[in-house]
Amino acid sequence: MFVKNNKKSSRLRRALRIRRHLYRLNAIRLVIHKTSRHMYAQIVSPDSLKIIAVASTLEKVISTKVKYTGNKIAAGVVGEFIAKRAVKKGVSKISFDRSGFKYHGRVLELANAARKFGLIF
Incomplete structure (x- = not known):
């Protein structure tokens, strides 16, 4: 499936490995995705059918709280908002699905902000 050995195929390979493990755990997941301009975060039910x-x-x-949406500050704000919304819906214990992105920079900042505002993982 992943023949090329480049950044994207490596990330997708890591994502598959992580998701396979999280499906076996049957846990509520915090799924993130990042592009050069934006950060996205979702809390997904264990069966992956419902977005919480x-x-x-x-x-x-x-976007009005930050000057630029593709940096660590913006990732921290997204982490704060996702944590507050999840806690409001009654979800506090989750598993972190980083979608194959390395746990560094914006991904780390989002995770730390989510933990700071009430998510446990």
Whole structure:
């Protein structure tokens, strides 16, 4: 399936490995995705059929709080919003699905902000 040995195929390979493990755990997941301009986060039910909470830098509320939507500060704001929305819906214990992205930079900042505002993982 992944023949090329480049950044994208490596990330997708890591994502598959992570998701396979999380499906076996049957846990509620915090799924993130990042592009060069935006950060996206979703809380997904164990069966992957229901999205419990969503936050991204595309939202007016978040994009007005930050100057640029593709940096660590914006990732922290997304982490804060996703955590507050999840706790409001009664979800506090989750598993972190980083979608194959390395746990560094914006991904780390989002995770730390989510933990700070009430999510446990």
